[in-house]
Amino acid sequence: MEQSYDVIVAGAGMAGALAAISAAKGGTKVLLLDRNDQQEAGKKTNWGWVCGDAVAKAHIDFIEKETGIRLGEPELDHKVDGVYVLSPDMKNKFMFEGAGYTLDRPKYARRMVQEAIKLGVDYKPRHEVEGPVVENGELVGVFGKDDKTQHYEVRAKIIIDCLGMASTLRRRLPPNEFIEKDVSTEDIESTGRYIARFDHVSEDLNYYDPNNAIIHLNQQLAPGGYGWVFPKSDGKINIGIGVEKKSLDKRNAKMGKTDTLHKLIDEYVAWNPVLKNMKVDETDRNGKGYWSVAVRRQFDSLVYKNYLGAGDTMTMPNPISAGGIGPAMVAGILAGQTAAEAVAANDTSMDFLWKYNIRFNDAYGNKTAGLEVFRIYLQSLNNDLINYGMSHFLSKKEAEAMSYGLVPEIGIASTFQKVLSGIANMNAFKNLLYAHGAMKRLIEVYKKYPAGPNEFKNWKGIVAKEISEAKAKFPANPV
Numbered sequence: 001m002e003q004s005y006d007v008i009v010a011g012a013g014m015a016g017a018l019a020a021i022s023a024a025k026g027g028t029k030v031l032l033l034d035r036n037d038q039q040e041a042g043k044k045t046n047w048g049w050v051c052g053d054a055v056a057k058a059h060i061d062f063i064e065k066e067t068g069i070r071l072g073e074p075e076l077d078h079k080v081d082g083v084y085v086l087s088p089d090m091k092n093k094f095m096f097e098g099a100g101y102t103l104d105r106p107k108y109a110r111r112m113v114q115e116a117i118k119l120g121v122d123y124k125p126r127h128e129v130e131g132p133v134v135e136n137g138e139l140v141g142v143f144g145k146d147d148k149t150q151h152y153e154v155r156a157k158i159i160i161d162c163l164g165m166a167s168t169l170r171r172r173l174p175p176n177e178f179i180e181k182d183v184s185t186e187d188i189e190s191t192g193r194y195i196a197r198f199d200h201v202s203e204d205l206n207y208y209d210p211n212n213a214i215i216h217l218n219q220q221l222a223p224g225g226y227g228w229v230f231p232k233s234d235g236k237i238n239i240g241i242g243v244e245k246k247s248l249d250k251r252n253a254k255m256g257k258t259d260t261l262h263k264l265i266d267e268y269v270a271w272n273p274v275l276k277n278m279k280v281d282e283t284d285r286n287g288k289g290y291w292s293v294a295v296r297r298q299f300d301s302l303v304y305k306n307y308l309g310a311g312d313t314m315t316m317p318n319p320i321s322a323g324g325i326g327p328a329m330v331a332g333i334l335a336g337q338t339a340a341e342a343v344a345a346n347d348t349s350m351d352f353l354w355k356y357n358i359r360f361n362d363a364y365g366n367k368t369a370g371l372e373v374f375r376i377y378l379q380s381l382n383n384d385l386i387n388y389g390m391s392h393f394l395s396k397k398e399a400e401a402m403s404y405g406l407v408p409e410i411g412i413a414s415t416f417q418k419v420l421s422g423i424a425n426m427n428a429f430k431n432l433l434y435a436h437g438a439m440k441r442l443i444e445v446y447k448k449y450p451a452g453p454n455e456f457k458n459w460k461g462i463v464a465k466e467i468s469e470a471k472a473k474f475p476a477n478p479v
């Protein structure tokens with residue numbers, strides 16, 4: 001391996017491959033490191049790629065617009081018209097997101113690595129990244145173990161961290177006020193899923209829909225999270241759940257149970273009346289897996305000294321849906337582009353790189369703090385309150401708007417006129433209004449995102465206060 005590059009991208013997953021492609025397109029010399037072999041590029045864990053694999057069409061279009069790469073079959077495994085959320089009693093069904101795809105994740109990752117290599121990226125599979133090389137408080141490279149398990153050290157002007165949830169770079173940065181080291185367990189969903197074939201013993205689009213992705217809200221089946229059934233090609237299904245630890249503990253204590261994530265997934269599969277006789281599909285050894293996903297706003301800064309972060313390492317998944325593919329793609333592209341511009345301008349200062357923060361917020365990130373509040377609120381509702389809320393609090397249009405992080409002004413006011421019954425329901429409605437207000441305030445706060453690193457500390461404090469107030473007001477209360 002050469003000793004120095006313009007840009008090192010660590011991790012060849014969703015964010016990393018696109019960061020490398022975009023930096024190379026910008027004319028820089030790029031090294032792309034990943035611990036897996038090329039056939040298993042982008043594989044998250046020994047369990048496989050572990051994902052629901054659903055992504056909005058808008059994000060796939062963004063890739064084509066920004067990189068010229070047109071995706072199709074087999075990477076885009078199956079097209080869906082939308083994503084529907086169902087209430088626990090299955091009586092209300094809200095559209096959550098529009099058209100999209102379920103990906104064939106291994107094939108997608110292999111294609112993207114090929115695209116990076118075509119652009120001249122120096123791709124090194126089977127290279128573990130263990131940490132940053134830091135000099136005078138600045139990142140100047142990374143170190144790790146190469147394909148012969150020998151220590152290596154390599155340098156670059158800019159490091160892009162795309163190592164996912166458990167990043168060894170982020171967690172080993174020098175102490176600083178910009179990038180957080182750890183993610184609170186309250187903001188993490190423990191998830192698991194199967195890719196499997198089933199016998200379809202009957203038809204009910206609330207349980208399996210070949211043309212739509214389905215999300216089941218149910219605090220007993222998936223406390224603090226949700227269950228999903230996403231269609232794939234050839235009648236295959238991606239089925240799984242996410243749970244939040246505190247919610248699971250409370251639910252178990254109240255119900256006198258000791259259920260684990262693994263048990264709950266199997267219960268969720270058994271609960272589905274139209275899918276029977278599951279046969280796990282072990283293509284690419286990607287049939288069954290467990291992993292974590294952060295569901296908070298992205299880190300308040302994605303930039304440190306010669307360092308940019310993209311994807312799960314920066315907690316980018318959508319706080320409501322846990323959809324992290326889209327933001328990882330967007331961030332990877334923007335980080336790669338910004339790095340290339342910095343190299344071309346011969347200015348890799350934090351002031352220059354800061355534009356990546358602003359670009360990501362403009363493209364995606366400015367709604368996520370509001371969505372985090374909405375998620376915290378949702379986790380405070382039991383099944384009865386969710387059922388009642390989905391039929392009385394919000395119209396389908398209002399709920400859809402809020403799930404996108406929008407705050408539907410006129411609609412929500414009109415709900416005051418709706419007749420609500422029961423103290424618990426009225427409290428839940430009052431709390432919804434509080435969450436709505438906080439979302440509105442946070443939208444304004446993000447409009448004033450600091451123009452440079454100097455104003456960051458004060459701004460960050462305002463966001464943190466809003467979030468901690470929401471957490472104090474809405475403790476998890478699943479049953």
Ligand SMILES: Cc1cc2nc3c(=O)[nH]c(=O)nc-3n(C[C@H](O)[C@H](O)[C@H](O)COP(=O)(O)OP(=O)(O)OC[C@H]3O[C@@H](n4cnc5c(N)ncnc54)[C@H](O)[C@@H]3O)c2cc1C
Pocket residue numbers: 010011012013014015016033034035036041042043044045050051052053054055127128129130162163164165166167168191192193240290291292293310311312313317322323324325326328
């Ligand atoms: C069960 C589950 C279901 C999900 N469902 C969806 C969904 O349906 N839709 C959606 O949009 N999102 C979903 N997500 C989230 C989504 O999978 C992630 O947000 C997305 O994969 C993030 O991409 P990334 O590039 O940041 O990280 P990753 O995909 O984790 O890629 C990181 C890469 O870095 C490599 N790496 C890690 N550490 C090292 C190291 N030390 N040295 C070298 N290489 C390393 C990994 O091997 C991997 O190749 C789900 C997540 C889970 C867990």
